[in-house]
Amino acid sequence: MKTHTLNVxxxxxxxxxxxxxxxxxxxxDLSSHISSQSCFVVSNDxxxxxxxxxxxxxxxxLDTPSISLPDGEAFKTxxxxxxxxxxxxxxxxxxxxxxxxxxxxxVGDIAGFAAACYMRGVxxxxxxxxxxxxxxxxxxxxxxxxxxxxxxxxxxxxxxEIVLIDxxxxxxxxxxxxxxxxxxxxxxxxxxxxxxxxxxxxxxEALLARDxxxxxxxxxxxxxxKARVVAEDEKEAGVRALLNFGHTFGHAIENSVGYGEWLHGxxxxxxxxxxxxxxxxxxxxQCRLKSLISAAGxxxxxxxxxxxxxxxxMQLDKxxxxxxxxxxxxxxxxxxxxxxxxxxxxxxxxxxxxET
Amino acid sequence: MKTHTLNVxxxxxxxxxxxxxxxxxxxxDLSSHISSQSCFVVSNDxxxxxxxxxxxxxxxxLDTPSISLPDGEAFKTxxxxxxxxxxxxxxxxxxxxxxxxxxxxxVGDIAGFAAACYMRGVxxxxxxxxxxxxxxxxxxxxxxxxxxxxxxxxxxxxxxEIVLIDxxxxxxxxxxxxxxxxxxxxxxxxxxxxxxxxxxxxxxEALLARDxxxxxxxxxxxxxxKARVVAEDEKEAGVRALLNFGHTFGHAIENSVGYGEWLHGxxxxxxxxxxxxxxxxxxxxQCRLKSLISAAGxxxxxxxxxxxxxxxxMQLDKxxxxxxxxxxxxxxxxxxxxxxxxxxxxxxxxxxxxET
Numbered sequence: 001m002k003t004h005t006l007n008v009x010x011x012x013x014x015x016x017x018x019x020x021x022x023x024x025x026x027x028x029d030l031s032s033h034i035s036s037q038s039c040f041v042v043s044n045d046x047x048x049x050x051x052x053x054x055x056x057x058x059x060x061x062l063d064t065p066s067i068s069l070p071d072g073e074a075f076k077t078x079x080x081x082x083x084x085x086x087x088x089x090x091x092x093x094x095x096x097x098x099x100x101x102x103x104x105x106x107v108g109d110i111a112g113f114a115a116a117c118y119m120r121g122v123x124x125x126x127x128x129x130x131x132x133x134x135x136x137x138x139x140x141x142x143x144x145x146x147x148x149x150x151x152x153x154x155x156x157x158x159x160x161e162i163v164l165i166d167x168x169x170x171x172x173x174x175x176x177x178x179x180x181x182x183x184x185x186x187x188x189x190x191x192x193x194x195x196x197x198x199x200x201x202x203x204x205e206a207l208l209a210r211d212x213x214x215x216x217x218x219x220x221x222x223x224x225x226k227a228r229v230v231a232e233d234e235k236e237a238g239v240r241a242l243l244n245f246g247h248t249f250g251h252a253i254e255n256s257v258g259y260g261e262w263l264h265g266x267x268x269x270x271x272x273x274x275x276x277x278x279x280x281x282x283x284x285x286q287c288r289l290k291s292l293i294s295a296a297g298x299x300x301x302x303x304x305x306x307x308x309x310x311x312x313x314m315q316l317d318k319x320x321x322x323x324x325x326x327x328x329x330x331x332x333x334x335x336x337x338x339x340x341x342x343x344x345x346x347x348x349x350x351x352x353x354x355e356t
Numbered sequence: 357m358k359t360h361t362l363n364v365x366x367x368x369x370x371x372x373x374x375x376x377x378x379x380x381x382x383x384x385d386l387s388s389h390i391s392s393q394s395c396f397v398v399s400n401d402x403x404x405x406x407x408x409x410x411x412x413x414x415x416x417x418l419d420t421p422s423i424s425l426p427d428g429e430a431f432k433t434x435x436x437x438x439x440x441x442x443x444x445x446x447x448x449x450x451x452x453x454x455x456x457x458x459x460x461x462x463v464g465d466i467a468g469f470a471a472a473c474y475m476r477g478v479x480x481x482x483x484x485x486x487x488x489x490x491x492x493x494x495x496x497x498x499x500x501x502x503x504x505x506x507x508x509x510x511x512x513x514x515x516x517e518i519v520l521i522d523x524x525x526x527x528x529x530x531x532x533x534x535x536x537x538x539x540x541x542x543x544x545x546x547x548x549x550x551x552x553x554x555x556x557x558x559x560x561e562a563l564l565a566r567d568x569x570x571x572x573x574x575x576x577x578x579x580x581x582k583a584r585v586v587a588e589d590e591k592e593a594g595v596r597a598l599l600n601f602g603h604t605f606g607h608a609i610e611n612s613v614g615y616g617e618w619l620h621g622x623x624x625x626x627x628x629x630x631x632x633x634x635x636x637x638x639x640x641x642q643c644r645l646k647s648l649i650s651a652a653g654x655x656x657x658x659x660x661x662x663x664x665x666x667x668x669x670m671q672l673d674k675x676x677x678x679x680x681x682x683x684x685x686x687x688x689x690x691x692x693x694x695x696x697x698x699x700x701x702x703x704x705x706x707x708x709x710x711e712t
Binding site for chain 2: 144
């Protein structure tokens with residue numbers, strides 16, 4: 001495949017998304033995007049042994065001190081962000097440091113938040129190595145950590161200088177992580193692009209078989225949508241909220257079962273099924289979405305929780321406004337909207353499905 | 357005195373600075389600047405008993421949960437910011453919450469940082485009650501906390517919706533806090549406005565005697581300068597750095613003696629004397645600045661520290677760029693510039709004055 005470059009158009013803060021094979025290991029020179037003599041790489045114990053050396057080859061002539069975090073959503077905390085800040089201080093990093101995130105969504109979110117806070121904001125580069133991070137979390141500048149009370153409650157908008165996506169990294173991804181990424185891929189189709197949903201139905205088998213061209217196409221299509229939406233609504237005052245389809249339920253599941261028990265993508269998969277049910281779209285369309293999610297090897301039923309637990313957890317979702325829960329619902333597949341006008345009885349039924 | 361309103365011109369993020377007597381206690385209605393039904397007040401154990409009720413009268417019809425922090429720079433930490441975030445979660449505050457800072461520079465900096473991080477940024481209002489906060493830290497959107505390794509190393513740029521300055525709050529300020537605020541007042545004159553420096557020399561006695569009209573004039577003049585500089589250079593890429601005159605030495609002093617031992621303004625006072633010496637301006641002008649600082653009842657000599665301690669602490673100043681220390685120096689009184697081209701021997705002499 002060829003290298004493909006998209007642009008996230010945010011005026012002075014615009015940046016490229018570069019997608020291709022063989023970019024790590026020196027195939028792409030990142031140094032033109034880094035203004036100082038040194039950068040600081042944040043990775044984790046799974047990804048660093050595989051790709052840290054290859055990343056270094058993309059940073060010729062630069063000092064590259066690094067930190068390796070423990071792997072997993074359970075470590076996406078203020079304490080972990082603070083450990084990065086401590087290391088930056090320890091390295092005597094100046095305002096001109098560039099923080100480079102090498103890993104999945106958790107690494108990108110924490111590293112980006114640390115970059116946003118260090119000296120009131122230093123440069124940041126995203127090198128996502130999971131499908132989920134490549135199609136979603138690395139693009140758009142959302143950074144943050146979890147709070148015991150709710151997902152991503154502490155964070156910042158902080159756009160990267162560049163997003164570098166080497167699709168070869170997917171070859172070392174576990175099946176479970178691949179499937180979790182496909183949940184976010186499906187989200188784009190279900191919420192915003194019915195044509196893409198059709199394509200996914202035709203190609204899910206090939207994607208699960210890690211067909212490199214199909215995966216690259218899916219990544220590119222998702223990044224195109226994300227780049228367009230973020231350019232239109234960086235701070236999520238409007239259309240960007242549609243990309244949270246499945247996430248209100250999903251975040252509540254993650255919070256209820258404990259961060260890290262379910263992968264984010266797994267929780268979003270079930271969250272999409274629940275949101276479709278609350279939407280009241282036709283049984284056929286609900287079934288179609290559920291089948292696609294199942295075909296991706298993802299769960300379609302929530303974990304069993306104590307009565308009221310999901311409801312309580314949802315109250316802390318960031319999408320709550322003036323005390324009233326808001327949901328991203330579907331008019332039909334491929335057409336989402338945000339509303340606080342939903343059927344309370346249906347919501348109770350949807351949530352009851354998750355109760356022991 | 358009349359109420360005086362200035363504007364900080366930052367496009368969509370522009371905001372007013374309202375300066376006057378009798379604004380707290382219901383003299384000014386803040387509710388038009390608050391978009392939700394509730395706000396969250398951050399104050400401290402010294403200020404809350406004096407002014408929290410009066411602030412509430414400026415927020416008619418709104419819920420006003422609050423938190424009172426321990427008083428002092430020693431508590432300007434990530435842990436304190438996190439205690440505010442915990443309280444916001446505990447109150448189930450939504451994205452539409454407004455955080456109101458009622459207190460001095462420490463309260464404003466921490467509360468602003470918490471507002472910047474909660475749900476990736478919520479609205480923020482500054483009600484500064486110390487001279488230092490009124491003339492400097494409440495305007496311009498710099499927020500943050502200290503790191504054991506350096507002052508304000510963790511933070512964000514997050515502009516308020518309004519800065520409400522009730523000059524009556526100065527009547528309850530301790531003499532020591534008043535003098536510390538005068539250090540930042542002198543800074544504006546010394547770095548950027550020689551006419552104001554002349555005025556300060558003539559009126560220092562009246563300011564120390566808390567002449568209300570003179571204090572109000574000084575606050576207004578400082579806010580005018582700050583608003584103009586911030587509008588021109590919000591993120592401190594250029595001219596805004598001049599307002600750090602005295603701060604590289606000052607931060608090093610604060611860090612070396614332990615946060616809270618010296619007030620920020622006291623450290624800046626000595627920092628200005630040291631920076632003037634490093635600048636190599638005429639002995640007459642150095643003497644003139646030193647006399648004014650002395651007349652304000654502020655220290656002009658650094659605390660005694662271990663050899664090399666100030667130098668080490670300075671290495672972590674945010675103004676360091678690519679390993680080279682940068683200083684704000686004076687061409688003459690009222691005309692500062694930023695440089696990394698300074699006389700190393702003179703620096704050594706200046707620092708030696710602080711060594712045992």
